[in-house]
Amino acid sequence: MRVVSGVRSRLETSIGRAGIALPWWVPVGVSAFGAVLAVAAVAQRGALVPPAPIALGGLLAVVTALGWAVTGRIAPPWLKALTVVAAVAILLSDPVVPDFAPVMLVVLTAETAAIARPVVALSVAAASVATLSVASARVGLVGFPVYVAAVLLGLAGGVMMRWYVRALGAERAARDSARDQAVLAERQRIAREVHDVVAHSLSITLLHLTGTRHALKQDRDIEEALEGLEEAERVGRAAMADIRRTVGLLAEAPAGTRPLPDARDIGALVERTRAAGLAVHYERHGDPAGVPDLAGLGLYRIAQESLANVAKHGAGAPARMRLAIGAGEARLTVRNRLPAGALPTAAGGSGLTGMAARAGQLGAEFSAGPEGTDWVVAVSVPAGAAS
Incomplete structure (x- = not known):
C-alpha cells in the first residue's frame, strides 16, 4: 500500500x-x-x-x-x-x-x-x-475520411476538456475565496463581540472602583467600599463568562448553554450601569420579545458599547437611552451631553466602527455624531432583520 x-x-x-x-x-x-x-x-x-x-x-x-x-x-x-x-x-x-x-x-x-x-x-x-x-x-x-473526422472530433473533445478543467478551477477558486471571506467575517464578528464585552465590563468595573476609592478616601465607609468591590467582581466574572461563550463560537461545540443576550436584556444592562454609578435614563416602548434574536443581540451590543463610551468619554454626564419597538422596526437611541470643549469625535475609535459593522450586517440604519450639545447614537433595525 x-x-x-x-x-x-x-x-x-x-x-x-x-x-x-x-x-x-x-x-x-x-x-x-x-x-x-x-x-x-x-x-x-x-x-x-x-x-x-x-x-x-x-x-x-x-x-x-x-x-x-x-x-x-x-x-x-x-x-x-x-x-x-x-x-x-x-x-x-x-x-x-x-x-x-x-x-x-x-x-x-x-x-x-x-x-x-x-x-x-x-x-x-x-x-x-x-x-x-x-x-x-x-x-x-x-477509411481516410473517417480517420480525418475522428481527428477533428478528438480536437473538439480535447478543447472541451481543457475549458471544462479551467472552468472547474475557477469555480474552486471562487468557492475557496468565498470560504475565506466567510471565515474572516466570522472572526471579525467574534472580535467585535469580545471588544464590546471587554470595553463595557472594564468601564463599569472602573466606575465601581472609582466609587470604592471615594468611599474609602472621603467617607471612610467600609461597607460601601466592599459593596463596590463585590459588584466590580461580579461584573468581571460576568464579562469572563461572556468572553468564554463568545470565544466558544470558534470551537465545534458551544462553551456553555447560557443564551446570548438580546433586546430583552438591555434593561438589565442599564441597571448594572446605574449600579456602577452612571446616571442612565431608560425608556422602552413596545415588546422586546418580538425582536429577532440576532437583531436583538446587535441592539444589545450597540447599547453596551454606547454606555461604555459614555462612561469613558462622558465625564460623568447622565445618559438617555430609548428603545422603541414598532411593527416595522426597532429603534435604539442613546444620547449624552458632550463635555465642554470636547471634540465631536470624542466617542470615536474602534467601538464606532464595530457598531457600524453590526448595523450593516443587520441591514440597519446607523448614525453616530453630535447633535447640538449632545452626542447621539441611533440605530434602526428592520422588524424582519435576521429572523
Missing part, C-alpha cells in the same frame, strides 16, 4: 511540474492506451521483432512514455506530437485494414488539445490530417 502511495505521489508531482491540470490517472491512462495502440499497430504488420523498419515506428510512438517512466518527467506536448506523428507516418508506409495507427493520431490530438495551448493543438491536428492525406494519396489508406 505504501509503494502504491509513493508511485501515485511521484506521478502527481511530475504531472503538476508539467502544468497539467488533470487527475493523475488521465495522463497515465492516455499514455498506456497510446502504448497499446502502438504495439497493436506494429503487431498488425508482423514487425514486433527488430530490425524491421516498422518496429522503429512503434518505438517512436512510445519513447516519450518510456522517458516519463524512467526519468519521472513528462515530455513537452510538441515533442510527443513530433515523435507520434513520425511513428504513424512510418507505420502508414505499410497500411493494413483495419489499421490502429491512425487512431494514435486521434488520441494524440485530443490529448494535446486538453493540455497544450490552442496554437499547439491546432498545429498537431493539422499535422495529423496532413499525415493521413499523404498516406491516402501515396499508399491508398482505406
Whole structure:
C-alpha cells in the first residue's frame, strides 16, 4: 500500500511540474492506451521483432512514455506530437485494414488539445490530417475520411476538456475565496463581540472602583467600599463568562448553554450601569420579545458599547437611552451631553466602527455624531432583520 502511495505521489508531482491540470490517472491512462495502440499497430504488420523498419515506428510512438517512466518527467506536448506523428507516418508506409495507427493520431490530438495551448493543438491536428492525406494519396489508406473526422472530433473533445478543467478551477477558486471571506467575517464578528464585552465590563468595573476609592478616601465607609468591590467582581466574572461563550463560537461545540443576550436584556444592562454609578435614563416602548434574536443581540451590543463610551468619554454626564419597538422596526437611541470643549469625535475609535459593522450586517440604519450639545447614537433595525 505504501509503494502504491509513493508511485501515485511521484506521478502527481511530475504531472503538476508539467502544468497539467488533470487527475493523475488521465495522463497515465492516455499514455498506456497510446502504448497499446502502438504495439497493436506494429503487431498488425508482423514487425514486433527488430530490425524491421516498422518496429522503429512503434518505438517512436512510445519513447516519450518510456522517458516519463524512467526519468519521472513528462515530455513537452510538441515533442510527443513530433515523435507520434513520425511513428504513424512510418507505420502508414505499410497500411493494413483495419489499421490502429491512425487512431494514435486521434488520441494524440485530443490529448494535446486538453493540455497544450490552442496554437499547439491546432498545429498537431493539422499535422495529423496532413499525415493521413499523404498516406491516402501515396499508399491508398482505406477509411481516410473517417480517420480525418475522428481527428477533428478528438480536437473538439480535447478543447472541451481543457475549458471544462479551467472552468472547474475557477469555480474552486471562487468557492475557496468565498470560504475565506466567510471565515474572516466570522472572526471579525467574534472580535467585535469580545471588544464590546471587554470595553463595557472594564468601564463599569472602573466606575465601581472609582466609587470604592471615594468611599474609602472621603467617607471612610467600609461597607460601601466592599459593596463596590463585590459588584466590580461580579461584573468581571460576568464579562469572563461572556468572553468564554463568545470565544466558544470558534470551537465545534458551544462553551456553555447560557443564551446570548438580546433586546430583552438591555434593561438589565442599564441597571448594572446605574449600579456602577452612571446616571442612565431608560425608556422602552413596545415588546422586546418580538425582536429577532440576532437583531436583538446587535441592539444589545450597540447599547453596551454606547454606555461604555459614555462612561469613558462622558465625564460623568447622565445618559438617555430609548428603545422603541414598532411593527416595522426597532429603534435604539442613546444620547449624552458632550463635555465642554470636547471634540465631536470624542466617542470615536474602534467601538464606532464595530457598531457600524453590526448595523450593516443587520441591514440597519446607523448614525453616530453630535447633535447640538449632545452626542447621539441611533440605530434602526428592520422588524424582519435576521429572523
